[in-house]
Amino acid sequence: xxxxxxxxxxxxxxxxxxxxxxxxxxxxxxxxxxxxxxxxxxxxxxxxxxxxxxxxxxxxxxxxxxxxxxxxxxxxxxxxxxxxxxxxxxxxxxxxxxxxxxxxxxxxxxxxxxxxxxxxxxxxxxxxxxxxxxxxxxxxxxxxxxxxxxxxxxxxxxxxxxxxxxxxxxxxxxxxxxxxxxxxxxxxxxxxxxxxxxxxxxxxxxxxxxxxxxxxx
Amino acid sequence: xxxxxxxxxxxxxxxxxxxxxxxxxxxxxxxxxxxxxxxxxxxxxxxxxxxxxxxxxxxxxxxxxxxxxxxxxxxxxxxxxxxxxxxxxxxxxxxxxxxxxxxxxxxxxxxxxxxxxxxxxxx
Numbered sequence: 088x089x090x091x092x093x094x095x096x097x098x099x100x101x102x103x104x105x106x107x108x109x110x111x112x113x114x115x116x117x118x119x120x121x122x123x124x125x126x127x128x129x130x131x132x133x134x135x136x137x138x139x140x141x142x143x144x145x146x147x148x149x150x151x152x153x154x155x156x157x158x159x160x161x162x163x164x165x166x167x168x169x170x171x172x173x174x175x176x177x178x179x180x181x182x183x184x185x186x187x188x189x190x191x192x193x194x195x196x197x198x199x200x201x202x203x204x205x206x207x208x209x210x211x212x213x214x215x216x217x218x219x220x221x222x223x224x225x226x227x228x229x230x231x232x233x234x235x236x237x238x239x240x241x242x243x244x245x246x247x248x249x250x251x252x253x254x255x256x257x258x259x260x261x262x263x264x265x266x267x268x269x270x271x272x273x274x275x276x277x278x279x280x281x282x283x284x285x286x287x288x289x290x291x292x293x294x295x296x297x298x299x300x301x302x303x304x
Numbered sequence: 305x306x307x308x309x310x311x312x313x314x315x316x317x318x319x320x321x322x323x324x325x326x327x328x329x330x331x332x333x334x335x336x337x338x339x340x341x342x343x344x345x346x347x348x349x350x351x352x353x354x355x356x357x358x359x360x361x362x363x364x365x366x367x368x369x370x371x372x373x374x375x376x377x378x379x380x381x382x383x384x385x386x387x388x389x390x391x392x393x394x395x396x397x398x399x400x401x402x403x404x405x406x407x408x409x410x411x412x413x414x415x416x417x418x419x420x421x422x423x424x425x426x427x
Contacts, residue, residue, distance in 0.1 A: 175387055179335045179343055186344070221345035221384070 113297050115269075118276040119248065141274035142246050147203070147232040147239070150216040155230055157274065164298050165199040166291075167268045168282060169243050169251050171206035172218045177265040181282030182222060185267060188292055189224055197299055200229035203243065205251045205261050207236045248276065267291060271298055317401060317413045324402025331389055332399075340407035346384055348377040351407045360404065360411060364396050364419045365426035393419040 119140025126136050142157070149155045166185065170178040185200060192198045204210035210218075215231040232239075236253075243251045243263075251263040269278035269291065278294055280287040310318075328336075335347040342349035350356070355377055356363075370388035374381050391399070393416040400419070404411035 173385075175335055177334070179347065183337070183343055218346070223344040 114301065115271075115277040115294055115298055118279070139273075139275045140246075142242075142270060142276075145234075145238070145242060147234040148212050149233070150212055150219050150225065150231040152212040155232060159230065160199055160201070160270070160274075162272055163197055163199045164272060164295065165201055165270050167201045167203070167247055167270060168266065169203045169205050169239075169247070169249050169263050171204050171259075171261055172210050172214055173206065174259060174261070176259070177283050181265045181267065184282055184285075184288045186222060186224060188288075188295070189229060191292065192295065193228075195299070198228075198295060200224075201232060202229070203232045203234070203239050205239060205243070205253075205263055207234070207239065248279065269294065269298065271301075313413055317405075320398045320401035320413070321405055324398035324400070325406070327391075327395055327399045328402050328406075331391075332403075335386075340403070342377075345380070345382060348375060348380075348382040349407075350403050352377045353409050356404055356409050356411065360414075361422045361425065363400050363404070364422040367391065367396050367399060368423060369426060393423070 117139055121140065122138040123135050124138050125133050127133050144157050146154050146156050166188070168181060168185065170181060172178075182202075185202075189200060204215060210233060212231075212233050215233060216225070219225040219229065219231050234242075240251055243249045247266075247268045249264050249266045249268060251261070253260065254262045265282045266279045267282040267288070268276060269280070271277045277298055278291065280291040282288060336342055336350055337347075340350035355375075359366075366386065367389050368391065371386040374383050376382075396419045397414055397416040400414045403409075404414065
């Protein structure tokens with residue numbers, strides 16, 4: 088005897104398969120170095136866990152001259168970048184784009200912004216305050232951070248993986264990359280987007296809701 | 305065919321405008337924006353026609369030497385500092401034609417001879 092699916096059943100099966108294949112939720116990759124650690128399970132066996140690279144504890148002054156630490160970003164997704172206020176090359180473009188995202192997610196308390204200055208000579212908290220006010224984003228949602236050269240430069244190159252350096256041959260004195268780095272609730276890097284590239288900034292705008300949704304689970 | 309309807313001056317002005325646009329994208333757009341909209345209160349917009357008209361002879365000096373000290377644009381005071389752009393007179397002329405004919409302005413031609421003359425009057 089020959090067994091066959093009637094046409095409607097075949098159609099429904101195909102439809103289910105089709106729907107399943109489209110449903111696969113997009114997940115952002117986890118960047119940075121990885122390590123492993125052996126953990127003991129409750130039943131006495133051991134297994135291996137992945138240890139992801141995370142942003143280490145920091146303590147920096149913000150635009151209000153108060154200290155900010157990781158705790159200010161606890162349970163938040165945030166976008167970090169490195170800039171300086173007197174920069175006229177890529178920084179205005181980065182912050183023009185960041186400001187747009189800031190406006191778009193204004194009412195979402197789960198997203199924050201953290202801009203570090205790399206001009207440790209001139210960009211004191213008072214200068215950062217004025218800059219934030221003039222950019223029109225002064226408030227707790229967007230933090231502007233000031234710290235010693237070593238602290239900030241190490242944080243940039245080792246933790247956020249953004250290249251920054253002082254360059255006396257450059258007219259403005261500093262050279263840096265314009266990445267907007269997306270950090271998740273667990274302090275892991277989930278994306279880096281060129282803040283001067285409209286396509287990558289658009290991608291960042293699309294990725295933020297994906298990450299926020301993931302963090303809700 | 306279309307060119308025959310244009311005067312020699314308007315052809316030259318259009319050429320200045322197009323070159324000026326390239327210079328604008330390269331040197332000015334970062335801060336002043338694609339549409340001359342400025343950036344918050346950090347960078348003033350270039351859309352104030354009254355300012356552009358009243359300061360036409362000053363624009364060359366501002367581009368060449370930068371600007372520090374307050375300027376009032378659209379009735380709002382901007383205090384930031386604009387860096388200097390050491391450009392040739394021809395570039396300043398082309399750039400000025402772009403920014404004084406784009407962004408809703410219509411000030412017409414501005415020659416490099418005029419740039420040289422205006423630069424002598426810089427304060």
